[in-house]
Every structure is written in C-alpha cells, then in structure tokens.
Amino acid sequence: MSKVEAIHYGDRKVYAVAAFNRGVAEWLQRLPTVWVEGEVTELRRNARWQSVFFTLKDPNDGACLGVTIARSRFDALRLDLADGERVHVFGRPELFEARGDFRMRALSIERFGLGDHLAALERLKKKLAAEGVFERKRPLPFLPRKIGLVTGNDAAAKKDVLATISARFPGARIVVAETLVQGPLAANAMIEALRAIAAAPEVDVVVLSRGGGSFEDLLPFSDEKLVRAIAACPLPVVSAVGHEQDSPLCDFAADARASTPTAAARLVVPDAGELLARLDRTRSGLARGARGVVDRRRERLAQAHHRLRRAPTLAVERKRSRLEHAAGRLRALSPRATLERGYAIVRTHDEIVRTTSAVSSGDEVEVEVADGRFGARVE
C-alpha cells in the first residue's frame, strides 16, 4: 500500500486530491464486510460495463447508498431485480478514488421480500415461544392506581388512547412516556421507556401503544430485545399496536393484547358509569332486602297473633263441649230414667229394700216412682 504524501507549505500540510482520496479509500478498506438492507432503485446494467450500478434506499427515511457489483458476479446471481425490490447486500464500503464517490462494493445480493421477512419473524417467534417468553400472562389490575402509557410522539395515536381511557374512567391517572416507535432506534428507545415507566411510582399497568402502519413501520415491535423486555417487565403489559390484522411479536409477549385504543382502555380501566349503576342497583336492593325482612316478620307475627286471639275462645268452647258431654253421660247414668220406665224404689227406715227378708208384715214402707213418693204397708 503506497504511502500518501503531503506537500508542505511552511507549517501547513496539504494533500493533492488524488492523495486525499487514496488515503480515505485505504482507510475505508479496513472496515469489515457487512449485510445492508434496502430497496433497489436506479439499477443500471450495461453489457459493455465491467460493473452494475444501483442505489440502495432506506424505505424508512429515504437515505441512499450507491452500490456497485461486478457484472459477472451480478449476472451469476440471476436475481432479475426490479426497482423497488427489497434486498440484503453483502459488501464493504469503498471510495471510487477518481471521483471521490463513496459507495458500497457488493460481493453478494439476496432478495429479501415480505415473505423472507415473515419467515424470519416466524423463526424468531418459534424460538421465543420455545423459550417460554410468551407464556407469562398475568391478570390486569381491576383499577390501577396509575396507568403507564408508552406511545409515539404521534399526537393522534396518543390522544386516542388517552381519550378512550378518560371517557371510560374519568378519574384515571395516566403517566405518558413518549418515545420513538419507528425506525432502527425505536426498539431500544421503547425498551428504555418501558423500563422507566415500570419504575415510576404507583404505575400498576403499562400500555404499549402505536397506531396503524405498514409492515415495516411495525417491525420494531417484533424486535427480539423489546419482546424480551416486555416479557420481563415487572408490571402487566397491554399491547395496543397496529390494527386487528397485525400481529407483531410484542402482542404475544404482552399479558393482554388490544386491537384498538378502545379495546386497550376496556382492558386497563373499568367502566365508571357501569360501576356506579351497579352500585346503585345494589344499594336499592339493600333497602328492598331490609324492608322484605321486616315485612316477612310482620306477616308471620300477624298470623301468630290471629291464632292467639282465637285460641282462648277455642279453649273455652272445647271445655264447654267436654262439659256438655260429661253432663250427658251423667244424666244417662242416673236412676231417674229407670223409674220412668216403670220401676220403683222401696225404702224402709231410709234404707233401700233389696230382699223380702228386709221387711215383715205390717211394716210401713216408702215407694218412689218417677214423679214422686207415697207410703204403703207390707201385707
């Protein structure tokens, strides 16, 4: 490697353009080969050129990188690339010395379409599932003291969640941590925000929220480090990311998943109106129940009282009828009835005559018949 020579003008060290470019180019060559992902644009291939040129564009922010690859190598890959296709390029940075152009010298190119992306995510999902990262499902608090909201600084999404939570439970207290939710820095920023908000005093549940977006927009929510951070979060986490059809991996690691801000609100706070209505119903039930107890007692008491009022009369009636019965039997047993049938009782000296030897001829006796007595003499 030739040494880059400078010209000296007194104290000043000056490089020729070629020397400067060569110096930078040599320095760049020490950098390692890496994979870079982007979209292919401005692909230029000419059969007379040694190299194929294209520009790799970052779909998130439009950053561009010129790429060259040897034509023979490019043709051997048989990729048949078209503008706009997502690729992974393996190569190293390079400076084209003659023009001072920075670019990437590609050694290999792989198409990386949506399918490849999904396959990579699926592999990650399987790996995390096998580790048990998705198994932790903790119950959400019925009424959290404070709700932590990790959200993008995108006003609409944040306002949506705040509004729905407040509408459902007007007294809800929400701590908001705004963070990047898109681009290569988003995952780390969200991990940091999640950690900070989980450590905030009185926060009992965390909502991770982001509005809808493209598949690429939501990619940070499938970042392995973020997914693990959610699973390891000391507080229950609700994932409210994207729309119903999206399923970023953070959804699986979270304790609950909500497809809309409204659904997230329903998960983290109870409906205050419904709670009050139920309380009201319970309270009226309370008064009704208490009145019912008294009413039932009163009715039973009234019955007992009614019976009590009748009881003495009943008792006297019963005794009277027994008395009548006894009188009847008494009457049946008296000798009067016998006398009425024609029998008579004979007495002498007030003793009833039962045998003939009890009297002698000439004795005075008294005869009693049904309606009275008369005297007689024994013959």
Next chain:
Amino acid sequence: MSAEQTFEDAQRELEQIVERLERGEAGLDEAITLWERGEELYKLCVGRLDAAQGKIEELARRAEQTRP
C-alpha cells in the same frame, strides 16, 4: 321481652304459646295466663318491627340524599 331476648326468641315463644293453646293442653286458668303472655309478646314484637322499619326508612332516605 327481656333485654337479651331477641325478636326471634320472642316470636318463637309466641308461636309455642299459640300451638299449646290450640292443642287444648292447657287448663283454663293457664290458658288465660298464656293468652296474656302471648299478647304481651305480640306487642313487644310489633314494637321491635316498627323500630326496625323506622330505621330502614331513615337510612334509605339518607342514602337517597347522598346519591353520587
């Protein structure tokens, strides 16, 4: 109804008296005594119910006023 006799105890005693009277087991003099005791229990029970009802209505009214 003595101080420690609950409403339920008084009610039970009253009902036992009624049953005894209705079965006609009691002598006439005893029946009169039982009846007087029954009336006394009845009055005390009604008094307790009235007091309970008054308290309930009072509480219900107060609850109405503090409706959220």
